[in-house]
Amino acid sequence: MSEKYIMRSSAIAARMLGGEMMIMSVKDSTFFTLDPVATAIWQAADGRTALSEIVATKICPEFDVSLETAVRDAEQFAEELASRGILRISDLPISGSEQSASVRPTEVQ
Amino acid sequence: MSLLAEMNDKALKLGVPISVHLDVTYRCNERCVHCYLDHDDHGEMTTCEIKGVLTQLSDAGVFFLTISGGEVLMRRDLFEILEYARGLLFNVKLKTNGVMIREAEAKRIRELGVEQVQISVYSHRPEVHDAITKLPGSLKRTIEAIRFLRAQGLKVTIANVLMSGNMADYPGVIALARELDVVYTLDPTITPKMDGDRSILSLNVDGSALDRVFHDPDLVGNVAEFCAPPPTPGEDIMEGYPCSAGHTFCYISPYGDVFPCVQFPLPSGNVRRQKFLDIWRGSAELKQVRAIRAKDLTTCSSCAHVGTCTRCPGLAYVEGSMLGPSTADCQKSFQRTGIPTANMLRHSSSQIGVEIGPLIHIQPLLDASAEAH
Numbered sequence: 001m002s003e004k005y006i007m008r009s010s011a012i013a014a015r016m017l018g019g020e021m022m023i024m025s026v027k028d029s030t031f032f033t034l035d036p037v038a039t040a041i042w043q044a045a046d047g048r049t050a051l052s053e054i055v056a057t058k059i060c061p062e063f064d065v066s067l068e069t070a071v072r073d074a075e076q077f078a079e080e081l082a083s084r085g086i087l088r089i090s091d092l093p094i095s096g097s098e099q100s101a102s103v104r105p106t107e108v109q
Numbered sequence: 110m111s112l113l114a115e116m117n118d119k120a121l122k123l124g125v126p127i128s129v130h131l132d133v134t135y136r137c138n139e140r141c142v143h144c145y146l147d148h149d150d151h152g153e154m155t156t157c158e159i160k161g162v163l164t165q166l167s168d169a170g171v172f173f174l175t176i177s178g179g180e181v182l183m184r185r186d187l188f189e190i191l192e193y194a195r196g197l198l199f200n201v202k203l204k205t206n207g208v209m210i211r212e213a214e215a216k217r218i219r220e221l222g223v224e225q226v227q228i229s230v231y232s233h234r235p236e237v238h239d240a241i242t243k244l245p246g247s248l249k250r251t252i253e254a255i256r257f258l259r260a261q262g263l264k265v266t267i268a269n270v271l272m273s274g275n276m277a278d279y280p281g282v283i284a285l286a287r288e289l290d291v292v293y294t295l296d297p298t299i300t301p302k303m304d305g306d307r308s309i310l311s312l313n314v315d316g317s318a319l320d321r322v323f324h325d326p327d328l329v330g331n332v333a334e335f336c337a338p339p340p341t342p343g344e345d346i347m348e349g350y351p352c353s354a355g356h357t358f359c360y361i362s363p364y365g366d367v368f369p370c371v372q373f374p375l376p377s378g379n380v381r382r383q384k385f386l387d388i389w390r391g392s393a394e395l396k397q398v399r400a401i402r403a404k405d406l407t408t409c410s411s412c413a414h415v416g417t418c419t420r421c422p423g424l425a426y427v428e429g430s431m432l433g434p435s436t437a438d439c440q441k442s443f444q445r446t447g448i449p450t451a452n453m454l455r456h457s458s459s460q461i462g463v464e465i466g467p468l469i470h471i472q473p474l475l476d477a478s479a480e481a482h
Contacts, residue, residue, distance in 0.1 A: 010195075010222060011222050012198070012222075013172065013198050013199055013200035013201070013222075013224065014198045015167075015170060015171070015172040015198065015199075016170070017116060017119055017120060017123070017125060017127070017170060017172070018119055018123050018125075020119075022116055022172055024172075024200050024224070026200065026201075026222045026223070026224040027262075029224065029225075029264070031112055031113050031116075032112075033112060033116065
């Protein structure tokens, strides 16, 4: 199985709200929310880090899941986000300007 | 409940200002007859100050950011501000008259990932539109701007403020919107000037014009449904809050003043002197606004329309009390349904003139999905 690289699209808006990531495509105004696992993958999608490494370093230590299962699910998730234009996915590292990952948890009252 | 509505509900429960309207200038290249703003620059926030505010808004959880004015392109640093805002991943909506948007500006707006652009159009006829803006050639420039933006694939909304001088032209603007493949919204209200001058309220359309608007299927869709008598309000309505102002939304002026809403001139703090979150959480004024429930309203709580009226607490505040009625909304509820409001029954008909009105957006028409919030 070939390695996958993912990078956040610049054509999205995003914000954390109560543990969920809200994402809206600025191209077609499609609105999504990501659960904590998907959020961790999305935030690490810098185009340079292999998806398997993201899963190994960001997902497996935090969530009770095997590496094999997590990589398979992550690839499926990445394909879905790519089909909606909010992630780029490639077999090679992706260069170019990624969207900022400066989405910090919102302080709540 | 839609996902977006769920997120709004969540933001309300968490006390997060999910949506902010930021005016970056009050300066303008048009002099619209109905405008409520003072166009002089009394000390706008600098680029650096605005960036600082945007960072704070991002940290506070703001997702939807409307950047408006004045005319936003009167600021030479507009694109720097937009770029910074997009770098913070806001969903940015831009409001403009479009006069200064040519192909290069449209391309830049698209490149920066602005989600939508709202442009004011008052008529499809230059002699009417330009007489309102007092800028000769403005309709031509504005329509060209819309074409440039659409050529970039950007979502554009035409905002058509309705007043006595252009009342007859809204069908022409709807047709223009269809031709340009953009969303159309109608706002049948004029608001008092910021300095308290109420003379422009004479531009408001009269009751019969409102009646026509509310019964036009091109604007409201299902007329019978839109104009149906209000259902008896239940406990959920009486315990509900009037609108998002101060709850999940607020307004920041070019001078850093924070208000519950664009139309709610209750000074609640200033981001030049205080941190935004300190204002959002600690302002006595915002807490006062948040405490209001429908059951607390002095007249409206006993009104049959309480659950369906577009009552604007900001306009009620301008009239004298944020707990009181907004007579323009009373007028609208009456014209829509034919059923007098509690406020109308309380007063003589002579006191129920259309003086001020809320920012009603009758969502019509071409693409209701375009309004994100």
